[in-house]
Amino acid sequence: MADVGNALVFDPAKLTFESIWTRRKIVASYWIAILLATPLWWKTTSIDRLSLPGSRVRSLGSRELLFPVDIAIATPAAHSRLSTDLLTSLQPALSEQGLSVTVDVDETIPSTGPGKYRISSRLHESKWVLQDRELCTGDLATLPANQLSDVLMRLLTPYTSWSSSEAHRVVKYSPRLRLAFTLLNEDASSGAAAISWELENSVQNYLNVTLDRFLVLHNFTIESQVQFHAPLAFQPRTLDVDGQTVHGLTQEDLTVFVNSAEWTLSSSVSNDPVLHFVLFIPSAEHSPLYILDQNGVLTSSDAFILPQWGGIVLLNNPPYHLTTSMLHNPFSTFRHQLLSLLGVPGLPPGVEYDGSEPFSDWQLDALVRHRAQENFVNSRETLNSIVALVKQIDNMPVGRDVRDDVQGALTALNNALATARSSSMTALKYSSEALTLSSRAFFNPGMLALLYFPAEHKYAVYAPLFAAVVAPLVAAILREVMVWRKARREAAAATAATTRGTQPAQRQRVD
């Protein structure tokens, strides 16, 4: 009988698996599993973003390449006043342009080289003549220091006086350039046409010296083609000059001259920038064709430059076959166009160049320094943009190749900074490498990979699972908390009941 009575008052809460602590452990273990899994989930779903050396990029700050320039004045020592005057007037202006100047008086003939120049008074008249890296003039004693410093300023930093249109004309730096020569007949079947040209000879005769001069900066690939039908996209203006009908291109026409829809000038095989040189033969209907100035008056010019694109020369009524000698004029125009497209500075007024090269060493040095500085600044800005972009867009992956390119570019930039003191050529090489690497990093296709997979998409997939799983877990926790609080309250009530009467104030507080 007693057994039956025991069975009836059996309490399931006394079973081991029904104990309150077991239950709490179960709930806790679920939550611990979830908490431990969260980092793993985070890791597997997050985008691979390697950290970029942002502080190193920032530390480049506004640093510029600094090239030393040594000027030696080959005059008697009595004119040392000239050198101090020269130094004081040149120093502040040139150091702004990244040149650190030293001026010596040296009667012996010191060696010249990139960054080492000499001023001598070998002439008997007061004009300026450049020979290699030597500036020759008349008597230095009578020469005001500010006149000399003005000429030197314009020789050493010719780009400061450039207008924006001149600066805009120069093609972006690239160690490899393609020169595409095109003999472009507007309409060969109309009668006025040049069917062939002696291009290889002409390049050999008229351009090779110039191209060789540029070898320290660029490598050139040359290609050429002849086109027999190249219609213009507009109608040239018809004018009547001295009883003859001529056709003119207005300044607006020049800007839309290239009909890229119908002229096949570019090709797709390589990524090197192309400079086009077009010898345009107008059709019989449009010849003779001339260039008009702003007021619609004929000019003597037969050529024009399209900034960063190339040059065009008009040739009216050519023979069917253009021999090398006939191409002399167009090719000397092409040569001038090439010089200005590649950024060779002009000489200051009053200064002549007396040498066999197409342009002087002073100009070449200035160009090399300018290109190095330009590359340095561009590359630094590209790196800053990459860092800013990656910081701004959280979804943007940064792979190993991007990081390596950025680091490579930084190393090259630091090398350029270090070598600028000794050799501007080496600095140019490093800055060009930095530019290549930084642009490659910037345009890395991997950085766009996950940009188009929005987070909303992810949560739409996760929500049906996570919401359904988390709800009972949260409910279990709430229930446990409520049970625990209830148990505490009961325990407190029980304690209060035993001490009732003796300490009523305490009971009130427990409630």
Added chain:
Amino acid sequence: MILDYRNTLLVILSLCSCQVTANLFPESFDEELVLRPERDGRLVSRFAFTTVLDGAYPRDPETLGLEDHAQHYTLFPLALGQLLREYAITELHLTLNAGKWNYENWGYPEEFGVGTGAELWAWMGDAGPMSVDERWTGLRNALAGLFCASLGSLDDQRTTSPTLTFRPEGHLPQHNYSYQLRHATLPSEHVCTENLTPFLKLLPCKSLSGIASLLNPHRLFDADWHGLGIHVRYVRDTGVEVRLSFQAVFDPVRYSSDKKRGTITFDWSLHSLFDRTIDRSCPVAQSSKIFIRASNEDSAKLSPEPTTSDKHSVIFDVLKTPKPLDIAMTWPDEPVFQYPLSPPPSALTHLAIQRTLTGPNQSRGHLTVSITNNEAVPIKAGYLETMPWLLQFYLHSLKVTSNGTPREDLVSIVSYVPPVPHARPALLQALISLPANSTVVLTMDVVKPFLRYTEHPPDAQRGWDLPPAVFIPFGVDGEDLGARTGSNHSGNPRHDGRLHRLYSPTLLVDLATPDFSMPYNVIIMSCTLIALIFGSVFNLLTRKFVIVSLRPETPKVVE
């Protein structure tokens, strides 16, 4: 007066151009148009623009790492020349076609590459720093950019090397390395105006003068069949030759009914076909000729008078005829066109091919190829299937019957490269002996694989186009058969040693296509199940069991 002056000038001009040899390699440009009236009222036209770079060699792949010599061209297309040198391509053939070539009525095409869609094949020397496959990839992408076509999709899943059927059409320069063939087809690619525009830009005279001025996209793409081709080959003792070709099959009967209601004639003129005439000749063309293949017994009248004629065709020399030139062909004896209901008296091709894919379901099927020998002599034929892994052959189930009797001995398999799913197509090359005037039927079981979710194209329900099979009729001794005898379309001088190639029509295979919202359904479904199971297990683990007594409290204990 002015016109006369112009014409003389042009003649002088064209004479000059032939002698101009200022550049590294003398270049010459020839253009021709072949027009061929067919018995079913269609007019087959073929434009060919051939530029020869005299004395030039294809680039030696061993020099690929080095600086290439400067490229100077007068007539040769620079864009194509750069591409050939960049990847050291010895021979290149690209065709983009739309429509099904009707061999039964139209005979052999003037250009053999008439397979539907895009077909690209190239021979390359296997040497140097870049592998053949790297160059093949580069070539395909460069051509895709040049011709605005999706040739980039001719990837490894489409690329084979069928040397039996695609032999070099020119010569391969002798070197101490071997040459390799790469071939790929994309039957679903369609040719359209955006492909013709870059094609015309490669021509010296664009579409502005000479025969090319007839290439009017509005009419060309309205034709029943049309396709363009670029063929580059090296010919020993001549040089590198580029042939740009355009073929179109017009239906003059359709155009005539447009204009003159009631009278349906076969008469045509250049103007009625192309909506253009030749107003001026191309100043740099060495020759510019229009061939009209017409048999002597034909009662057709031609205007103007042709310049010359030979055994197979009448010839107009565009350089010499007065402009504008509008050739017209009329049949005065046949005022109303009668469609021929009887089959042609003699077959126009050596072989007639039918290929069908049967089978009711999406997992298995049968491929049936029936080849008819139209000759009175036995023929051997090369048979090529370059099948993407979308259709896999059970080669052991191959059955061959000839006129109803099993003849397993007729087929000998030259090579079979099995497909690798998701990676490589199958390549089947076989030689078939065809008894005289008989039909050989090949049947084979095929299996259709399952595709991955991401491998389906955007219009997945449409099915997949399968590339055409290619046949080459050889003589019994393996030699080229030469021209089809008994046909008036024979003796095309341009075929110079090329083997005839016949393309079967393409097939469409219907693969198992999923419901594309399925991944989301699966996600939701499995999430629901997991949540359900998780909920019940968790509930069971944390449930608190209590005894609820239903009887009144402390019943009396009965002794």
